[in-house]
Amino acid sequence: METMHVDLLVIGFGKGGKTLAGRMGRLGRRVAIVEQSDSMYGGTCINVGCVPTKALIHHAGERRPDDPPEAGFRDAVHSTTRLTEALRAKNFEMLDTVDSVTVITGRARFVDPKTVEVSAGTDRLLVTADTVVVNTGAEPVVPDVPGLRTSAYLRTSTDLVRDPLRPARMVILGAGYLGLEFAGMYRAFGTEVTVLEAGARVLPREDEDVAGAVAAVLADEGVTLVTGAAVTGVTDAADHAAVHYRVDGRDLTAHADAVLVATGRRPATAGLGLEAAEIRTTETGAVAVDEYLRTSQPHVFAVGDVNGGPQYTYISLDDSRIVGDQLTGPGTRTTRDREAVPYTVFTTPPLSRVGLTERQAREQGYAVGVAEKAVAEIAAMPRAKIVGETRGLMKFVLDTATDRVLGAALFSVDSQELVNTVALAMRHGVTATELRDAIYTHPSSTEAFNEVLATVR
Numbered sequence: 090m091e092t093m094h095v096d097l098l099v100i101g102f103g104k105g106g107k108t109l110a111g112r113m114g115r116l117g118r119r120v121a122i123v124e125q126s127d128s129m130y131g132g133t134c135i136n137v138g139c140v141p142t143k144a145l146i147h148h149a150g151e152r153r154p155d156d157p158p159e160a161g162f163r164d165a166v167h168s169t170t171r172l173t174e175a176l177r178a179k180n181f182e183m184l185d186t187v188d189s190v191t192v193i194t195g196r197a198r199f200v201d202p203k204t205v206e207v208s209a210g211t212d213r214l215l216v217t218a219d220t221v222v223v224n225t226g227a228e229p230v231v232p233d234v235p236g237l238r239t240s241a242y243l244r245t246s247t248d249l250v251r252d253p254l255r256p257a258r259m260v261i262l263g264a265g266y267l268g269l270e271f272a273g274m275y276r277a278f279g280t281e282v283t284v285l286e287a288g289a290r291v292l293p294r295e296d297e298d299v300a301g302a303v304a305a306v307l308a309d310e311g312v313t314l315v316t317g318a319a320v321t322g323v324t325d326a327a328d329h330a331a332v333h334y335r336v337d338g339r340d341l342t343a344h345a346d347a348v349l350v351a352t353g354r355r356p357a358t359a360g361l362g363l364e365a366a367e368i369r370t371t372e373t374g375a376v377a378v379d380e381y382l383r384t385s386q387p388h389v390f391a392v393g394d395v396n397g398g399p400q401y402t403y404i405s406l407d408d409s410r411i412v413g414d415q416l417t418g419p420g421t422r423t424t425r426d427r428e429a430v431p432y433t434v435f436t437t438p439p440l441s442r443v444g445l446t447e448r449q450a451r452e453q454g455y456a457v458g459v460a461e462k463a464v465a466e467i468a469a470m471p472r473a474k475i476v477g478e479t480r481g482l483m484k485f486v487l488d489t490a491t492d493r494v495l496g497a498a499l500f501s502v503d504s505q506e507l508v509n510t511v512a513l514a515m516r517h518g519v520t521a522t523e524l525r526d527a528i529y530t531h532p533s534s535t536e537a538f539n540e541v542l543a544t545v546r
């Protein structure tokens with residue numbers, strides 16, 4: 090069997106791992122990065138996650154009412170596929186062209202703490218390394234519902250972003266990020282969408298008024314949202330699936346050409362041989378790490394979704410900064426440095442959040458002030474009217490004792506950009522009054538802060 094030794098071995102071509110591989114390779118270290126699939130160079134985000142979903146959502150928003158749904162959808166999927174192919178090729182090239190970096194296509198598994206076997210078909214390669222970084226991402230959870238796992242109509246987000254055939258009817262299990270983004274996007278392409286959520290409401294982590302505003306917009310678009318739904322079984326008929334569920338003591342059935350599971354993603358550790366390397370995992374199956382992202386083996390780190398942290402591309406990127414700091418810097422950076430990490434659910438308009446919800450702030454005993462306004466009523470934000478997207482609301486949660494911004498929920502056009510300004514302000518101690526009285530360009534969405542932050546009560 091062939092063998093090789095490297096300074097750094099990265100398992101999985103995700104955001105954090107590829108960034109580290111490039112950084113260390115450019116410093117002249119011998120690096121190997123292993124990716125199990127030649128259609129995944131660059132990882133989940135660019136191939137089957139953030140980028141294709143946001144591209145499809147963009148195309149859905151560009152549709153005119155008289156556009157034929159079938160052609161529009163096919164064109165959107167094809168143009169998205171061209172985009173992901175180009176990004177994948179660029180990602181591969183960015184590492185492949187660094188002299189000391191070797192990209193290996195195959196599946197990796199630890200055989201002992203310092204040795205990893207890579208297999209591709211009948212080929213085997215043994216790689217030993219001084220440092221190993223596990224970056225294998227996460228995979229969809231398929232709930233144990235009778236008939237679901239064997240249904241011919243079961244789909245994951247990965248299947249859907251590559252499928253040019255638009256289902257006429259879709260049932261989505263789960264009303265989290267994935268469920269709501271796909272619901273809005275498919276609905277805009279003309280699909281009849283039913284979302285079955287087990288919890289009492291959509292986006293259970295958000296304030297009730299915010300989640301309610303998102304639900305109202307989706308319902309207005311024609312999405313059927315069922316909360317408190319216990320999915321009891323799936324049966325395949327000749328040309329569709331029947332999804333059975335129980336809500337408020339009643340047994341109901343929804344019919345679908347595709348059943349999308351959007352019930353969370355779990356760290357991808359199956360078959361990695363973590364036991365052979367004596368690398369500990371958590372109760373949820375994530376690779377256990379300390380605040381420096383070191384595993385129970387001091388020379389092995391885990392970055393990105395696989396370490397059980399928040400599942401966002403920019404967290405995987407930040408993980409790579411922490412490990413990079415361990416490998417070539419002062420080694421002081423940790424996950425505890427993270428403050429006010431924002432996120433966006435790409436519904437239309439998008440919902441962006443940072444910091445505490447109003448509920449959390451009250452539970453934590455702050456002297457809570459709330460500044461809130463419906464987008465349609467913000468006179469100082471003509472941008473919403475210019476682009477014809479006046480739905481949504483802006484809400485700030487403030488500490489009236491210190492004038493600090495504790496959190497924000499921005500359900501509005503451009504909020505995926507706005508939230509970064511609020512997060513930066515929170516991190517650097519900019520007060521609510523300063524944020525309110527700052528000079529913003531016109532016409533922009535940010536200038537809404539002048540008006541909304543003046544409504545504090």
Ligand SMILES: Cc1cc2nc3c(=O)[nH]c(=O)nc-3n(C[C@H](O)[C@H](O)[C@H](O)COP(=O)(O)OP(=O)(O)OC[C@H]3O[C@@H](n4cnc5c(N)ncnc54)[C@H](O)[C@@H]3O)c2cc1C
Nearest residue numbers: 101103104125132133138139197225226393394400401402
């Ligand atoms: C549909 C969808 C939409 C999303 N939208 C957003 C968004 O808008 N914004 C955002 O920030 N996040 C979004 N996310 C989450 C984001 O994609 C992930 O958090 C991020 O990609 C995780 O990156 P990672 O570095 O952990 O690894 P990944 O990018 O997941 O890479 C892991 C790689 O490891 C490979 N691998 C696994 N096991 C092995 C093995 N044994 N051997 C070799 N290779 C292996 C896999 O093939 C994969 O390529 C979305 C996710 C999904 C599914």
Ligand SMILES: NC(=O)c1ccc[n+]([C@@H]2O[C@H](COP(=O)([O-])OP(=O)(O)OC[C@H]3O[C@@H](n4cnc5c(N)ncnc54)[C@H](O)[C@@H]3O)[C@@H](O)[C@H]2O)c1
Nearest residue numbers: 232263264265266267268286287288351352353354400433
């Ligand atoms: N815009 C983004 O940043 C973005 C977009 C998509 C995905 N992601 C990432 O991917 C991860 C996975 O997303 P997700 O939406 O699948 O997970 P999620 O955890 O956000 O939501 C899952 C939802 O499914 C519900 N659920 C669980 N089991 C169920 C069942 N049996 N029947 C009905 N409902 C059920 C839960 O109550 C929850 O509301 C997220 O944690 C997120 O970090 C991010």
